[in-house]
Amino acid sequence: MxxxxxxxxQAQIWAAWGRGLSMATIARMLxxxxxxxxxxxxxQGGIEPPPRRRANRAxxxxxxxxIGKGLAAGCSLRMIARHLKxxxxxxxxxxxxxxxxxxxxxxxxxEHAWRRARRxxxxxLARHPELEGLVIAKLSIDWSPQQIxxxxxxxxxxxxxxxxxxETIYRSLxxxxxxxxxxxxxxxxxxxxxLRIPRAARNCTSLxxxxxxxxxxxERPAEVEDRAVPGHWEGDLLCGTxxxxxxxLVERKSRFLMLVKVGSKxxxxxxxxxxxxxxxxxxxxxxSLTWDRGTEMARHKDFTxxxxxxxxxxxxxxxWQRGTNENTNGLLRQYLPKGEDLSDYSQERxxxxxxxxxxxxxxxxxxxxxxxxxxxxxxxxx
Numbered sequence: 001m002x003x004x005x006x007x008x009x010q011a012q013i014w015a016a017w018g019r020g021l022s023m024a025t026i027a028r029m030l031x032x033x034x035x036x037x038x039x040x041x042x043x044q045g046g047i048e049p050p051p052r053r054r055a056n057r058a059x060x061x062x063x064x065x066x067i068g069k070g071l072a073a074g075c076s077l078r079m080i081a082r083h084l085k086x087x088x089x090x091x092x093x094x095x096x097x098x099x100x101x102x103x104x105x106x107x108x109x110x111e112h113a114w115r116r117a118r119r120x121x122x123x124x125l126a127r128h129p130e131l132e133g134l135v136i137a138k139l140s141i142d143w144s145p146q147q148i149x150x151x152x153x154x155x156x157x158x159x160x161x162x163x164x165x166x167e168t169i170y171r172s173l174x175x176x177x178x179x180x181x182x183x184x185x186x187x188x189x190x191x192x193x194x195l196r197i198p199r200a201a202r203n204c205t206s207l208x209x210x211x212x213x214x215x216x217x218x219e220r221p222a223e224v225e226d227r228a229v230p231g232h233w234e235g236d237l238l239c240g241t242x243x244x245x246x247x248x249l250v251e252r253k254s255r256f257l258m259l260v261k262v263g264s265k266x267x268x269x270x271x272x273x274x275x276x277x278x279x280x281x282x283x284x285x286x287x288s289l290t291w292d293r294g295t296e297m298a299r300h301k302d303f304t305x306x307x308x309x310x311x312x313x314x315x316x317x318x319x320w321q322r323g324t325n326e327n328t329n330g331l332l333r334q335y336l337p338k339g340e341d342l343s344d345y346s347q348e349r350x351x352x353x354x355x356x357x358x359x360x361x362x363x364x365x366x367x368x369x370x371x372x373x374x375x376x377x378x379x380x381x382x
Contacts, residue, residue, distance in 0.1 A: 013040050014048045018198050022317050025294070028239040031339035045174025046195030058113070059086075059094060065106035067091060124164055125172050125180045131162055132180060135169060139185045145169035170196065211298045211313065217290060217321055220312045224288055227253045230377040231287035233309075234325035235274070237265065237296055238332060240342035246350060247274055250328045251285070254374035255365065257328055257357050259350035263343070271299040275306035284378060288312060290322055331357060 009032060016026045023041060027034035054060070059067075063084050070080040077095065081088040095101055098109040125132040131152075138148045145166035156162035172181045173189075174196055186194050224232045230253045237245040247260035247270065260277045262270050278286060290312045291297045300311040314321040335353045336342060358374075361367040 010040055013037055017041055017046070018048065020198050022293075024292075024317070024319050028237070029242050031241075033338075042195065043175075045171065045176070046197060047171060047174060052114075052117075054114075055117075058117075059090070059110075061106065061110040064094070064109050064113075067094060068104055068106035068109075071095070071101045071104055123172060123180060124168055128161055131164060134162075135164065136181065136185065139169075139173075139181070139188050142188045144190060145173075210293070210295055211300065213301060214313045215310065217312045217314050220288065220290065224252065224290070224312075229287070230254060230374060231285040233289045234322040235289055235291050235297075236322065236325050236329060237262070237270075237294060238329050238336060238342075240336060240338065240340040244340075244342040246336060246342050246345065248325060248329055248332065249274070249278070249289070250325045251370075251374060252324050253377055254370045255324060255328065255362055256370040256374040257332075257354045259332075259354045261345065261347045261350055265294075265296040267296055267298040268302070270296045271303040271306075275303050278303075278307045278309065282378065283308075285374075290314065290325075292319070292322060328357070 009030065012030055013026055013032075016029060017023075021029070023034055023037045027037045030037075063086070066084060067080055070083070075083075077091045078088050081091045084091070094109065095104050098104050098112060125135060134152070135148055138151070139145075143151075148169060149164060149166040152162055152164060169181070173183070173186050174194065176183055183194060186192060223229050230251060232252045233249050234252060235247060235249045238248050239245045243264075245262060245265065247262050249258040249260065250256070258277060260273050262273045264270075278289075286307055286309045288310050289303075291300070292314050293316055297303070297311060297313075303309070304311060319326050332353070335356070336345070358371040359369050361369055365373050
């Protein structure tokens with residue numbers, strides 16, 4: 001679950017989400033799985049929780065450490081309380097909750113207190129059942145949260161208990177842990193979304209402005225979809241550490257894999273590295289390349305000019321549109337694990353890894369190998 005993930009890693013996930021990056025992109029950037037990213041973001045409905053703060057009156061970690069040292073030195077609870085200027089009952093409860101005078105540990109006691117403090121406040125709708133019922137009724141007939149909030153102000157101008165902001169309604173829909181509004185009610189929203197999409201993602205420019213003259217996957221020829229003809233590829237960057245990556249190219253018909261060493265995500269460098277590698281292929285195997293929305297392919301026109309291969313870009317949050325490449329990337333994790341510095345791998349070593357996968361029988365190919373299928377496909381087209 002998300003609450004057991006390191007606080008620093010959660011902060012990195014939320015920072016990336018706030019910049020408008022997709023969950024798949026975040027998972028590639030950070031040493032974690034996509035399901036873990038979804039657990040963090042999905043549990044909060046895409047809304048970053050406010051940072052937790054210690055209550056002013058709570059015992060600090062330094063005070064707890066002093067309690068531990070005082071107990072070890074044989075000091076009485078009252079003596080410790082006088083030194084810390086705390087009530088003796090406060091010190092007594094603290095020690096009793098955390099194993100008694102013999103087993104007390106300041107650091108462990110502080111960790112337990114921080115964990116016990118997770119007591120979410122009951123939200124507004126949960127405290128006012130009549131208001132909750134009205135909100136549910138209006139959502140069920142397709143009223144927007146803004147309309148509901150404005151209507152309540154007009155209908156109950158003198159009753160503050162019958163007021164709720166549209167933001168509270170959205171949060172109660174998206175954050176299911178509140179236990180008030182059912183997830184099914186999101187189907188009545190205009191966009192039917194179940195996550196709060198960051199402003200950076202909503203307001204970002206279109207794919208065509210991020211990647212000049214980008215051609216969407218919807219414009220890709222039908223022959224690419226049915227895998228009847230070889231030479232159509234899917235590509236992506238497989239990340240190790242956030243600053244190291246390897247380009248992966250997978251041929252759709254045969255599942256044949258090529259790995260390309262790239263020094264960075266810099267668009268000109270990626271286009272040059274891919275172009276050099278692809279130009280070594282026969283012309284009949286250079287038909288098209290499908291990529292995700294990563295800006296590392298912003299210089300796709302340079303790549304096309306060098307290889308005569310048209311590049312198509314997937315829709316946002318649609319990894320299944322490059323399903324062959326996604327599956328192959330999963331197989332590659334056996335050799336290129338997350339968190340490992342991939343810049344240490346030479347092109348020769350990457351070629352060896354690709355050869356291992358290309359000579360491995362695949363169930364989807366009737367237990368033929370990708371190398372065998374590609375060879376026979378080229379022979380037939382030739």
